[in-house]
Amino acid sequence: MNLWDRRARLFVESWIRKFGKLTQFLYFSDRKCREFVRQYQREHGLVADGLAGVRTFAHILDLHWPVESYHDPAVPDVRHPIVSRGFVPGHDGLDIDFEGLPHDDKSPERYSYEGGRAYAFPEGPMIVAPCDGVITAAKRIRTGYLCYLGDVTGGKWLHFHGSDLRVKVGQHVSRGAELMTPGYDPRWGPNLIHLHWSRVDPFAKSRVDPRPWIEVAKFAPAVVR
Numbered sequence: 001m002n003l004w005d006r007r008a009r010l011f012v013e014s015w016i017r018k019f020g021k022l023t024q025f026l027y028f029s030d031r032k033c034r035e036f037v038r039q040y041q042r043e044h045g046l047v048a049d050g051l052a053g054v055r056t057f058a059h060i061l062d063l064h065w066p067v068e069s070y071h072d073p074a075v076p077d078v079r080h081p082i083v084s085r086g087f088v089p090g091h092d093g094l095d096i097d098f099e100g101l102p103h104d105d106k107s108p109e110r111y112s113y114e115g116g117r118a119y120a121f122p123e124g125p126m127i128v129a130p131c132d133g134v135i136t137a138a139k140r141i142r143t144g145y146l147c148y149l150g151d152v153t154g155g156k157w158l159h160f161h162g163s164d165l166r167v168k169v170g171q172h173v174s175r176g177a178e179l180m181t182p183g184y185d186p187r188w189g190p191n192l193i194h195l196h197w198s199r200v201d202p203f204a205k206s207r208v209d210p211r212p213w214i215e216v217a218k219f220a221p222a223v224v225r
């Protein structure tokens with residue numbers, strides 16, 4: 001079975017896990033699975049190529065950013081989170097922050113100026129579930145609290161550096177549920193608060209770059225605090 005056939009079959013299985021119907025599809029052919037993907041894509045305004053890529057899986061997950069947006073009283077618009085550090089050798093996830101603005105609190109955990117850019121993490125936005133799923137790990141380690149969320153594709157979303165936890169292992173959560181209060185990596189003393197976010201892919205079974213996922217994810221609703 002080639003990769004796209006495996007992905008199409010996983011998409012059908014994910015659909016069944018999410019909607020609980022179509023059990024007969026488990027016995028369908030690769031061609032039928034590809035047809036099912038194409039039909040789903042057509043119905044939801046996606047490119048109907050029958051290839052279950054990131055965009056198609058992100059759609060069935062209704063994937064959103066794992067950090068809430070922020071209705072900042074000091075600027076006339078909503079501030080959305082940004083990626084402040086990418087997935088590179090030695091750093092197996094994305095760091096998520098906000099763009100730093102002149103009025104931001106300049107304490108070391110709230111503001112940082114690096115490589116000619118200002119980053120901030122204002123008070124208010126929480127770490128939230130990027131999709132529906134089940135909590136598979138929730139504990140404190142030396143890098144702070146972590147929370148792993150398993151989704152219907154068999155993938156896991158990994159959230160690190162929380163300063164507390166709002167969920168327990170085995171708990172079913174809906175997209176947008178509060179997972180953790182954001183924090184910093186306590187190994188280095190007070191430093192910029194950020195979410196370290198990664199994905200364990202069901203095919204690779206190892207951490208993969210979530211960048212293609214975050215690029216198609218919708219922004220979480222803004223909090224006003």
Ligand SMILES: [Zn+2]
Nearest residue numbers: 093094095196
């Ligand atoms: Zn990181």
